[in-house]
Amino acid sequence: MSTSPPPGLxxxxxxxxxDFKAFADAxxxxxxxxxxxxxxxxLDEKSRTAYDRARRRWHANLGPIRTPQLAALHEDLWDIVDSNQQDGDTAKGAVAVDAFPGLGKTTAVLAFAREFHRREIAEHGAFTAQGHERWPVCRVGLTGNTGMKDLNRAMxxxxxxxxxxxxxxxxxxxQALDCMLRCEVRLLVLDDLHFLKWRETSGIEVSNHLKWIANEFPVTLLKVGVGLAD
Known part of the structure; x- marks a missing residue:
């Protein structure tokens, strides 16, 4: 009977x-x-305690369950990411995952990001030709009232x-651009994008900054949030 979870998760x-690597490789x-x-x-007391703990962890971490909606989302994401093979002088297509809170946007996107990370490492190796660590995915979780400097610092x-x-x-x-280039990042996930200061005086500045990222960074920009279409 196995009662041990993947270490450190x-x-x-x-x-x-x-931490993202530990999540992806677990x-x-x-x-x-x-x-x-x-x-x-x-069971003796020690074994029963370990068994109950293993059951709690199992039930707390069920999924993601591959529903038709999840399968359709992942199929669309693979199509977009795999078609973004343009050279660095051409902006790549971006995608937004927009839904009400609590519906599993982040869970679905992280499941895709994990599979993409695994595939890229399997195909190209853990290090780039220049000897840098390869990080196919950069995942950034935004906080309340995030501005341009906060976004750059989070990356x-x-x-x-x-x-x-x-x-x-x-x-x-x-510096963020340099990291993306050296580590050959191909997917940039911006989670909770609705926390950006869209309606503040810096809203236009932040919007232009995202456009700069899309134009200059050799990545597919995957934006996750609530009310992104508004």
Missing amino acids: GNLAQSRKE PRRVQPEALSRTALRA LEFFGHPGRQTSTAAQLGL
């Missing part, structure tokens, strides 16, 4: 590259063995860049 921050969870009442009563936070605390907004943006 309960203590991850997927806005950091090492093996599938193994369902605890179904025990009869007689078998449960036969650098994913890579653990040492200049993320001291640089100007423009410098942060260029």
Whole structure:
């Protein structure tokens, strides 16, 4: 009877590259063995505690369940990402996943990002031709009232860049671009995009900054949020 979860998955921050890698590389969870009442009563206290903990973890982490909606979303995402093979002088297509809160947008996108990460590493290796670590996916989770500088800093936070605390907004943006190029990022996930300051005085600035990212970064921009069509 296996009661051990994948190591460390309960203590991850997927806005950091090492934690995202742990999430992407983790093996599938193994369902605890179904025990009869007689078998449960036969367990000693330590074994029963471990078994109950394994069941709680299993039920808390079910899924994502491949519903027709999830399958259709992933099929569309694969079509868009795989068709974005343009050279660096051409902007790649972007995609937005927009739905009400609590419907599983982030869960669905992370499941896709994990499979994309695994495929790219399997096909191209863990290191680039220049010897840098390959990070096919950069996932950024935004916070309330995020501005342009906050967005740039969040991208650098994913890579653990040492200049993320001291640089100007423009410098942060260029440093983020450098990280994306060196690590050959191909998918940039911006989660909770509705937290950006769209209606503040800096709203136009942020909108233009996203356009700059789409034009200059050699990535497919995957935006996740609520009310993005408004």
